[in-house]
Amino acid sequence: MYNKLMGCLKSVREKTDFVPEAAVVLGSGLGEFANEIEIVDTISYSDIEGFPVSTVKGHAGRFVFGYVEKTPVVIMQGRVHYYEGYPMQDVVLPTRLMGMMGAKKILLTNAAGGANESFKPGDLMIISDHITTAVPSPLIGPNIEELGTRFPDMSETYSKRLQTVIEVCAKELGIEMQKGVYVQFTGPNYETPAEIRLAQTWGGDAVGMSTAVEAMAARHMGMEIAGISCITNMAAGISKVQLNHKEVQETADKAAGDFKKLVAKVIVNM
C-alpha cells in the first residue's frame, strides 16, 4: 500500500509541485465550492496511476489545488466510497495522499442523514466524534509504519481547537450550527429505521457513508481534523417520507450558500 501511495504521489508530482497546507474533502452536492477558489492546478483522479476513481453522479472526481485567500489548499472534488466496491484501504488512499502532499490539516465534509430528532434538513453540524463500528477499519492490514503507529489513539479525532474555529467562524457569519456524533454505515442503501434507532442508542446524531474512515486514516498519520456534515434529510423512520438521492442533493444545493461561506472562512482560520 505504501508503494502504491508513493506511485500516486509521483504521478501527482509530475503534474504539480503545489504544496497544500490544508486538505478539504467536499461531500455530495457540495462540490461547487472548489470552483470558487483561486485555482492554480487541477488533476483528474483518472490521470493518477493506481487511484480509485469514483462512479457516483455528482462527484466530479478531481483534485483542485489553489488558494483561499493566502492559504494553499488541495480540495477533493468528489470522493471514493466503500459502497463502490473498493477495499477500505483504497477508500482512504486519497486522504493519505493529500497528507503526503504536505497537508497537515484536513476539513472533511459530507451530506448526512439526521438521526438526532431535534435536527432539521438543511442544518450544518460540527462533527465532534464518530462511530465506525458498522464499517471495517481502514487501518486493518499491515501497518504503514511510514505514516503512523500500529495502534493510534482516537481520543480526539476531531480537533477541539478546530471545532472552536468552526464555531467562531459560523457565529461571525450568523450561521447556526449543530454539533454531534457521526455514525458511518456502509451504504449504498439508506439505513433501516431499526438501524437508525441503533445509531441513536449508540449516541449518534448523524449517519452517513463516508467520512469517519477518512478521519481515521488522517488521524493515523497525525493530521489535525475538522468535520462538517450537511444534514440533507432526516434519517429513515424519523420522517414519514422515503429517502432518495434527489432529496439529498436538493437540500445540499439549498444549504450550499451558507456551506461555502463557512468552509472558506474555516480554511482561512484553521
Ligand code: HPA
Ligand atoms: N443515510 C446515510 N447517508 C446519507 C443520508 C442518510 O440518511 N443522507 C445523506 N447521506
